[in-house]
Amino acid sequence: MTETGKVHLVGAGPGDLGLVTVRACELVASCEVLLFDNLVNSSLLERAGSDCELIDVGKAPGRHAMPQEEIAAILVKEARAGKRVVRLKGGDPFVFGRGGEEMTILRESGIPYEIVPGVTAALACAAYAEIPLTHREHGSSVSFLTGHEDVAKEALRVDFQKFATTGGTLCIYMGIGKLESILKELEKGGMCPDTPAAVVSQGTLERQRKVVSTLGSLLAQVNEAGLVAPAIVFVGAVVGLASERDWFSSRPLFGKKIAVTRARAQSAELKALLEQVGAEIVELPLLNVVPEVNKEIASEVFAGLGTYEWIVFTSINGVREFLTLFFRGFQDLRCLGPARIACVGKATAEELNRHHLQVDLVPKKATAENLAQALIESESLENANVLVVTGNRNRDVLVEMLEGIGHAIVDAMQVYATGFNHLKGSKEAERFCREGADAIVFASSSAVESFVEQQDDLALEKEAHKPIHCSIGPATSRTLKQNDLEVHLEASHANLPAVVEVLSQHFANLSE
Ligand code: SAH
Numbered sequence: 055m056t057e058t059g060k061v062h063l064v065g066a067g068p069g070d071l072g073l074v075t076v077r078a079c080e081l082v083a084s085c086e087v088l089l090f091d092n093l094v095n096s097s098l099l100e101r102a103g104s105d106c107e108l109i110d111v112g113k114a115p116g117r118h119a120m121p122q123e124e125i126a127a128i129l130v131k132e133a134r135a136g137k138r139v140v141r142l143k144g145g146d147p148f149v150f151g152r153g154g155e156e157m158t159i160l161r162e163s164g165i166p167y168e169i170v171p172g173v174t175a176a177l178a179c180a181a182y183a184e185i186p187l188t189h190r191e192h193g194s195s196v197s198f199l200t201g202h203e204d205v206a207k208e209a210l211r212v213d214f215q216k217f218a219t220t221g222g223t224l225c226i227y228m229g230i231g232k233l234e235s236i237l238k239e240l241e242k243g244g245m246c247p248d249t250p251a252a253v254v255s256q257g258t259l260e261r262q263r264k265v266v267s268t269l270g271s272l273l274a275q276v277n278e279a280g281l282v283a284p285a286i287v288f289v290g291a292v293v294g295l296a297s298e299r300d301w302f303s304s305r306p307l308f309g310k311k312i313a314v315t316r317a318r319a320q321s322a323e324l325k326a327l328l329e330q331v332g333a334e335i336v337e338l339p340l341l342n343v344v345p346e347v348n349k350e351i352a353s354e355v356f357a358g359l360g361t362y363e364w365i366v367f368t369s370i371n372g373v374r375e376f377l378t379l380f381f382r383g384f385q386d387l388r389c390l391g392p393a394r395i396a397c398v399g400k401a402t403a404e405e406l407n408r409h410h411l412q413v414d415l416v417p418k419k420a421t422a423e424n425l426a427q428a429l430i431e432s433e434s435l436e437n438a439n440v441l442v443v444t445g446n447r448n449r450d451v452l453v454e455m456l457e458g459i460g461h462a463i464v465d466a467m468q469v470y471a472t473g474f475n476h477l478k479g480s481k482e483a484e485r486f487c488r489e490g491a492d493a494i495v496f497a498s499s500s501a502v503e504s505f506v507e508q509q510d511d512l513a514l515e516k517e518a519h520k521p522i523h524c525s526i527g528p529a530t531s532r533t534l535k536q537n538d539l540e541v542h543l544e545a546s547h548a549n550l551p552a553v554v555e556v557l558s559q560h561f562a563n564l565s566e
Contacts (some may be wrong), residue, residue: 415428
């Protein structure tokens with residue numbers, strides 16, 4: 055007989071991936087069946103294993119949410135089949151999440167279960183909008199209420215008039231559709247129209263918006279601002295402590311859409327850096343990187359590793375692909391031989407460091423010319439064997455300078471190829487055409503060239519959505535200009551933090 059599996063009722067938090075618990079991440083990554091509904095941030099699902107069965111039980115266009123009994127039946131069935139099941143719910147499973155019903159059925163069916171709490175929307179929205187839920191002087195109790203009226207359950211309706219007299223903080227979930235009647239009820243219950251009140255919509259996401267007002271004026275202001283669900287309504291004296299410019303929305307790129315054009319596998323670092331300062335990312339992977347190597351050259355190079363004076367890396371991809379090939383043939387890092395290591399810039403050096411390789415030479419400015427110059431100045435090239443590990447683009451300058459001025463004997467080993475990723479008809483292209491962006495970042499000349507080639511397929515529906523162009527450095531700027539594209543911003547150094555810095559400064563200046 056199959057051993058019974060286990061069901062985990064797991065809170066997915068309010069939206070920001072950073073607020074998902076470590077336990078939830080572990081379970082999502084290791085479960086065999088995952089049931090989810092309309093999560094505010096579905097990117098958590100990407101962490102599920104490739105053989106995990108994902109079951110969408112939520113509402114979708116033209117489809118009702120799966121009835122609760124059916125969901126429970128799936129949980130029971132899968133667990134009885136011996137599966138590790140995760141039932142993921144927005145926020146916390148026990149706060150307006152019907153986790154209670156599911157737990158009861160599991161208990162009655164004799165299925166083992168575990169419950170993983172999540173950061174519930176009220177707590178998260180309060181923190182991100184600077185509304186301290188309790189305060190020694192302004193509020194000593196907190197109530198979580200639902201504004202959703204279930205006609206079938208008349209008896210469970212919240213008596214807002216009663217809650218008007220608690221003197222504490224009210225957090226009303228699902229209240230935006232019924233805002234008018236909720237506010238009226240609170241006033242009827244004796245709450246003063248001057249009582250501070252706020253609505254936080256799409257809390258913790260880049261799209262978060264809020265209105266801070268009073269009970270009497272909240273409705274008009276929320277309608278004017280056009281706030282949408284999901285949203286939490288806060289009422290109580292503590293709301294008076296919120297400031298218009300809270301920490302979350304005053305980050306330099308908050309509310310800005312930034313298009314990132316790097317290859318998908320390469321964009322994570324830039325995306326993370328931009329998100330940290332509040333940007334919303336529009337992915338536009340104009341390039342793709344694929345391993346590409348000439349086997350004969352590779353075996354010659356690896357056979358002669360001991361003979362090189364220098365091994366030179368021109369990109370992070372180069373490091374990764376080279377070492378992948380290397381470890382296919384060797385078990386021991388020492389087989390790399392006694393060569394010194396040079397690379398084009400800090401980011402590539404960091405990638406080497408991650409593999410426990412120290413770098414002997416990095417030029418001050420990250421260009422192929424500067425790297426060649428620095429090597430030549432090291433006066434160690436004359437008749438020396440040098441291995442240059444590259445992609446298919448932009449390698450000639452380096453090789454020619456090392457051979458010509460430096461009199462070195464250069465072996466160039468291409469380990470990957472960067473190609474144009476054609477986006478026509480893709481979701482990314484559709485989104486870009488529809489929404490545009492505030493800025494588009496080009497981190498290489500090839501990204502510019504791919505953009506130019508695909509300009510017709512990436513034409514914007516509205517001219518007003520046209521992004522400004524941000525270039526990572528002089529070489530990329532040159533390519534932009536050669537293609538009659540304006541360079542609005544250029545990073546002070548050719549690295550990702552400098553790109554984020556120049557964008558932050560630009561948009562911070564605009565909002566002053
Ligand atoms: N179990 C969830 C609540 C589910 S009920 C939790 O603990 O958070 C759905 C309601 O939650 C929405 O109508 C809204 O009131 C609130 N909500 C969920 N995510 C939200 C978000 N990111 N911002 C604002 N409100 C949110």
